[in-house]
Amino acid sequence: MVGVVACSSVSAIKALWETRIQTVQREEEEKKKRTTKGGATGRLSVGLWEDRAVLARLKQKLQTEDGRLILRIEQEEWKSLPGGLVQFSQVQEWQIHRTGLQKIPHFISNFQNLLVLDLSRNSVTEVPKQIGKLTRLRELLLSYNRVQSVPEELSGCENLERLELAMNRDLNQLPDQLRNLTKLQHLDLSMNAFTFMPDCVVGLPVLEWLDMGGNCLRCLPRDIHRMEKLHTLWLQRNELEELPENISRMASLDTLVLSGNRLTDIPPLMEDMSNLRFVNFRDNPLTLDVTLPFKEPKTEDEEAEEDEDEREMFGREFMHLYIQEARKRAYAVLNMHCVNR
Numbered sequence: 631m632v633g634v635v636a637c638s639s640v641s642a643i644k645a646l647w648e649t650r651i652q653t654v655q656r657e658e659e660e661k662k663k664r665t666t667k668g669g670a671t672g673r674l675s676v677g678l679w680e681d682r683a684v685l686a687r688l689k690q691k692l693q694t695e696d697g698r699l700i701l702r703i704e705q706e707e708w709k710s711l712p713g714g715l716v717q718f719s720q721v722q723e724w725q726i727h728r729t730g731l732q733k734i735p736h737f738i739s740n741f742q743n744l745l746v747l748d749l750s751r752n753s754v755t756e757v758p759k760q761i762g763k764l765t766r767l768r769e770l771l772l773s774y775n776r777v778q779s780v781p782e783e784l785s786g787c788e789n790l791e792r793l794e795l796a797m798n799r800d801l802n803q804l805p806d807q808l809r810n811l812t813k814l815q816h817l818d819l820s821m822n823a824f825t826f827m828p829d830c831v832v833g834l835p836v837l838e839w840l841d842m843g844g845n846c847l848r849c850l851p852r853d854i855h856r857m858e859k860l861h862t863l864w865l866q867r868n869e870l871e872e873l874p875e876n877i878s879r880m881a882s883l884d885t886l887v888l889s890g891n892r893l894t895d896i897p898p899l900m901e902d903m904s905n906l907r908f909v910n911f912r913d914n915p916l917t918l919d920v921t922l923p924f925k926e927p928k929t930e931d932e933e934a935e936e937d938e939d940e941r942e943m944f945g946r947e948f949m950h951l952y953i954q955e956a957r958k959r960a961y962a963v964l965n966m967h968c969v970n971r
Contacts, residue, residue: 685714698722698745703729709753716740727751739763750774750794762786773797773818782807794818796841809833820844820864832856843867843887855879866890866910875899889913889944901953911952912944918959920952 693700700723708729716737723746731752738747739760746769747761754775761770762783770787773796780795782805790811795801795818802823808814809830814837821844831840832851839862847868855876862885870891877883878899889912896911922943942948 681712681714684712685717688712688715688718692718692721700725703727705729711735713737719743722746724748734758734761736760742766745769747771757781757784759783765789768792770794777801780804780808784808785810787811788813790814792816795822797821799823804828804830806830812836815839815859817841827851827854835859838862838882840864850874850877852876858882861885863887873897873900878903881905884908886910895956896949896952898953898957901950906946908942909946909949910942910944911949916952918952918955920948920955922948922951 688701691701691703693702699721701718701721702725704725705728708726709732711731713735715735719740720743721741722743724741724744725746725748727748728751731749731754734749734754734757736758737760738744738758741764744764744767747764747767748769748771750771751774754772754777757772757777757780759781760783761767762781762785764787766789767787768789769792770784770790771792771794773794775798777795777798778800780801784790785805785807788811791813793811793814793816797820799821800823801819802825806829808828812835814834816839817831817834817837818841819831820841824842824845825848827842827847827850829851831837832854833856836859837857838859840857840860841864843864843866845868847865847870849870850865850873852874853876854874857880859882860880861882863883864885864887866887867890870888870893872893872895873888875897878897880903882905883903884905884907886906886909889910891914893911893914894917896916900906
C-alpha cells in the first residue's frame with residue numbers, strides 16, 4: 631500500500647508540473663505574438679512618422695522665384711529622395727547640389743511641369759529612362775557626377791535647350807538618338823573621356839555653344855562645317871594634331887579655343903574666317919616660331935575701339951601672321967627648288 635500511495639503521489643506531482651509548464655509556454659507564446667504584433671505596428675508607425683517628417687523637411691525647401699516653384703537643397707545629405715516627393719509634382723525646377731545624391735528616382739516622370747533639373751555636384755551614376763517623359767524640360771544639368779552613360783530615351787525631351795555633362799570622367803559616348811534634340815543650343819561635355827566628337831553632336835541642328843575641352847580628342851570630324859549655327863567651340867586640353875580644312879566653312883564660328891593640344895600647323899584656309907573674333911593656339915608645338923611685332927601704344931579712344939582679343943599672343947592676329955609666314959616660307963622653298971632646277 632505504501633508503494634502504491636507513493637507512486638500515485640509522484641504521478642500527481644508530475645501531472646501538475648506538466649500542466650504548469652504547458653501553461654507557462656502558452657503564456658510566453660501569446661506574449662511573443664503580442665510583442666511581435668505590437669513591434670510591427672510600432673515600426674510601421676515610426677516609418678510613417680519618419681516619412682511625414684521627411685516630407686515636412688522637403689516642404690521647407692520649396693521656394694518661389696519669379697513665379698516659378700523651386701525645390702532647392704544644398705550641402706545637406708540626401709543620398710536618395712523619398713517617393714512621397716511626388717506630392718509636390720507641381721515643382722518646376724530642382725536645384726539639388728552637394729548632397730551626395732546617388733540616383734535620379736524613377737518617379738521623376740511624374741514631374742511633368744519640370745523645366746529645369748539641376749543635380750550638379752552629386753554622386754549620380756545613372757540617368758533613368760523615365761527622364762524621356764519630361765517633354766517640357768529645358769535644362770538638364772548633371773556636371774560633376776559619376777554618370778557613365780546617357781539613355782537614348784533622353785531624346786524624348788524635345789524642348790531641351792541646355793545639357794551639361796561636364797566632369798563625369800568615364801563618359802565617352804552618346805546615343806545617336808540625341809540628334810533629335812532639335813532645340814538643343816548649349817552642350818557641355820568637357821572633362822570626360824571622349825576620343826572623338828559624336829556624330830549626333832555634329833548633327834544637332836541649332837547647337838550654338840559646345841565645350842569638349844579636357845577630353846582625349848585626337849581629331850575633329852571632316853564634316854564639322856555641318857554645325858552651321860555653332861558660334862563657340864572650346865577644345866582646350868585635348869590631343870588634336872591637326873584641324874580639318876572644313877573648319878574654315880563654319881560661318882557662324884566666332885570663338886575657337888585650341889590651347890593645350892598637339893597642333894603643329896594652322897590651316898591656311900582659316901585666314902578667310904572673317905567672323906572669327908577670338909581664337910587661341912597657346913601651348914601647341916607649332917612648327918614656326920612666330921612673334922607679334924611691337925605695336926605703338928594707342929590713345930584711349932583708339933584702344934577702346936580695338937578688339938581686346940586681337941593682340942592676344944597666340945590669338946587672331948597671331949593666327950594671320952603665322953599663316954602669312956608659312957606661306958612666305960613655302961614660296962621661298964619653291965623658288966629655291968626652281969632655281970636649282
